[in-house]
Amino acid sequence: MFGFTALGVLLAMALVLVRGLAGPTVYDRILAVNAFGTLTVLLIAVHGFLSGRPDFLDIALVYTLINFIALIAVTKFAKFAHLGGPFEQRSWSDV
């Protein structure tokens, strides 16, 4: 049962990857990456049950968070072409 689900999710991942590679506009690619991330989370959760060690779901949780943060960064880059702003008039020194 879990095996079937895992294979199904893998097939969906392949489909999403094709859209990612082919995607004409950058927004298609961002969509593909978002869907790919969610499907990976599902794959890890299903595999946890498949291998009989369901207590590894922290990894799936981390994937969700990282997927969200990477997505916000990509979208912000697609829209504003920089990640730092908004820059109020405040200067600082790093060194």
Add this chain to the structure above:
Amino acid sequence: MDFPGLFNYWIVIALMMIGFYIVISQGNLVKKIFGLNIFQVSVFVFYISMGKVEGGTAPILAPGFATYTNPIPSVLILTAIVVGVATMAVGLALVVRIRDAFGSIEDDEIAKLEGDVT
């Protein structure tokens, strides 16, 4: 029903060679850095796949499990991943500085610009 024999290693070697090819052939500096990342991640996949034991579960002791996959490749790769990210961070910082100094991040353009200022 894992495919026995060395077929898995050959795919991993193919991955390594794709990464290695990207590093050598591509002219864009950012693409070189990410090609290097691909090459390193494939070497790590090679390490972890040699630690896998048939039917062994993750190396965290739990009741009811006897065989465990080998923990040592995981330890080595934890170190190597951090080294990879550290190199990537310094590499990307250098790319930004090169862009400021030379105005381009293409290998051939920079080589031309480098030549004239002797």
Add this chain to the structure above:
Amino acid sequence: MINISLLMIMVATALGLVWLRNLLAVVMFSGIFSLTAASLWVVLGAVDVAFTEASVGAGIATVLGLASLALTRTEHEKRTRVFHLPALIVVLVTGAALIYGTLDMPGWGDPDAPIHTHVAPRYIEDSLAETGVPNIVTSVLASYRGFDTLGETTVIFTAGVGVLVLLGRGRRYPVANPRVAAGGGPGRAPAAPGSEGAAVPGDSGEMRFKAILRVGGKLLIPPILLFAFYTQAHGELGPGGGFQAGVIFASAFILYALLFGVPMARAVAPASVLRGTLALGVLIYAGVGIAGVLLGGNYLDYSVLAHDPVHGQELGIILIELGVGITVASAMMTVFFVFAGQDPQQVD
């Protein structure tokens, strides 16, 4: 069967990378590659490594890649050389040598390969008795091969300081080498950091873009930080530990910086504090080793830290994981703030 298909997806992604001209796509697909590699490692049983690779490879590497693309203002590679003969020859020769090398290798996953019979069994059997930590990877990482991890923490410390040296915004006093201290990173047309007049394009679009996200962010950041502390403490029992916790802790601040801007994030985590914690983590780790020496054991020998050796090992492992977490978190934050904090308007 799953790992074969995951490997196939990875090969497809890697081949895609060779053809993609759009650098943003290259960065995103490198993120997908790391994510698939991490899930492959979960399938192969290396959970800690999957944890780290996902948070570092898919998270930090993608964000750093984007920040560097923003700073170099390049979207597309000039022309992609798909076919490059000399490189192809070198790659084929190396690949052939590797495949020739695999001919005598033990098969995939057979239990009596040398690496499972020579050194590994002692770790699996005795690590619980000797270090009291069920997660064998954490016990080997922190105690048996603890010096490797000290070296590794030093490497991430080097990267943090290295990025500071390369791109850090300079201080505001006259210096011998004007090029470097010009502010906004050396070699840049000087928007003098001291002057308040640095015109800043905070157009209204940016505010509206953030309205929904800011509310979402405010709700999301506390759970992420809580999850980071859970990962730090949970390192002994399940997958987790210093690196993973440090990266998740830093990603919470990176999310804050993405939504509220680097100046706000800098107010929360100023450069001086980050430099201090960057150094503090390494000193904690090395200091635990020195404490071991002072108490009569060898360097990094935790069994002398407490009355009972096993308690000592647990105490030692928790302390150095803390040191690692602090250094990794501050290194990742420093790197992102320095990358994203560059002045957006650079005169070419």
Add this chain to the structure above:
Amino acid sequence: MISVHQPILQIVLPLMAAPICVILRNAFAGWLLALLVTGGAFVASLILLVHVVNEGPVSYAIGGWPPPWGIEYRVDGLSAFVLVTVAAIGFLSMIFARRSVEAEVAADRGYLFYTMYLLCFTGLMGIPVTGDAFNLFVFLEISSLSSYVLISLGTDRRALTAAFRYLIMGTLGATFYVLGIGLLYMVTGTLNIADLAARVPEMTHIRTVQMALAFLTVGLGLKLALFPLHLWLPNAYAFAPTVVTVFLAATATKVAVYALIRIAYTMFGGPTMFAVMPIDEVLVGFGLLSMIVGALAAVWQTNVKRLLAFSSISQIGYMVLGLGLADVTGLAGAVVHIFNHAMIKAILFMAVGCIIFRIGSADLRDIRGFAKPMPITAACVVVGGLSLVGAPLTLGFITKWLLLQGALDRNWWWVAVVIVAASLLALVYVWRLIAAAYLHPPSERVAAVREAPAPMLLALVALTVATVVIAIDGSLIGDFAVVTAKQLLGSGE
């Protein structure tokens, strides 16, 4: 009388000094800390060398776990010898460093420079003493990462591209090294060098072991700039800040040569492996190519630093040649040249540093006639140049003598001919340097110049005197190298 913990504290103290230097956030304090730490490390390494020569190899189990399970520090004759070289050059560069860094690195990055220097010093000190193959990779990476950043601090914008190319080739080399260690780990199951030395020699027929040696050699070949893989070195040494060039030119490649010796002879058992897989002929071939190509390229250089950088490639060819000869005298030549070349290159680059500090340019035409206003520096250049060529009564001669003997023992007379030819080529480019110093009248800018500031000159003169003193009684180093070579070839212990 050394304390049991000396091998480990020697590495950990510089490692802890780096974060302290970040907290100090002051360039002078950073320099002072670096000076004290490198000085302490130098004295400690001397004591360790004496102890190891008298009482034999020292072994230290880190974390209290016995060797194959925990990481072990194993210091034998060769390790202590390389350790002393690195510590000596590190200490003297720090005496030299202060004024030179102030002139070339921005003031607000001064303390970060010393942090990076301490990390590079830690990495290079950690490699010779470690007894664990993967730990060697970690310290190799610490030293490489910090040297990329140090090189990029050069004032010329081409330092950035040089640092980037060095990063790409260095990381490829390190990844090849990890791949080689992975192949080796797969068939032996252990990472400890002593344990590998016991298990690998009887496995030489396994193809995985042969490929492991190939990948390790290529990986380290990239690190020590062997002929086809040397493209990153000239620009890296030419455009880096002077102190960085002095320290890296004298130590980084030498430590990589040490690692190659340790792998080829201790881990793979030297001749037993060469019988199955002719790596030694390959190394001899590339060594000779390095010698000739390096020297030829050096002759046409106008920038003094690039001239010396190409001469470094040629001298590394000598070491790899000695390593490939695989007999006692040849290997002894390689071992002794690690120290000799470190001292000679440190002298020459320090002298060039003094010239650049005063005259401001590294171009042979601009610095013509610097002997008149800077006699001491010019004298040191002469001593360094003669040792580079291998004239009698100099350090270089000891190496050349041992290498020639090694080549003739294997009755490869043509190798001996190439060694002499390379030395003659070296004479050509050294002569260009000395001629520029003495035979040309100084331009007015050069004439108006004074000697370099006291500390820079002190470091230079100390090195030169040390070179001359050691060279006069050549047997001190020569016999030590022969004993070490016998150990490496004999039981590989």
Add this chain to the structure above:
Amino acid sequence: MVAVLLDGLSWLCLVAGVLAALIGGIGLLRLPDVFSRMHAAGLIDTLAAGLIIVGLVLQSPSWTVAVKLILIIVFILFTSPTATHALARAALHGRVLPWLGDRSSPSEGAPSSKA
């Protein structure tokens, strides 16, 4: 009896979830432009993820696992719509016009608008 019911129900959820994922994947491939593809991507994020995780919750051996699963689905349901919203605004800002279809002749395969 309860076990059989639970197994049957979770098996049903899992199959439905996989179908939803496949439909989402195919939708992502065949739909003509970015905004319509967002529906397909949304389908994967919400329906497929929800069904599969509900299927897993029914099978989970202990409470901690169930709580973790619920936490995961809450996070997914919380972050995906926000991210897709941000993406839609970015696409509009990037002047990507939704494909309105050619009312006059139902021509197949209308050109998808390029950024």
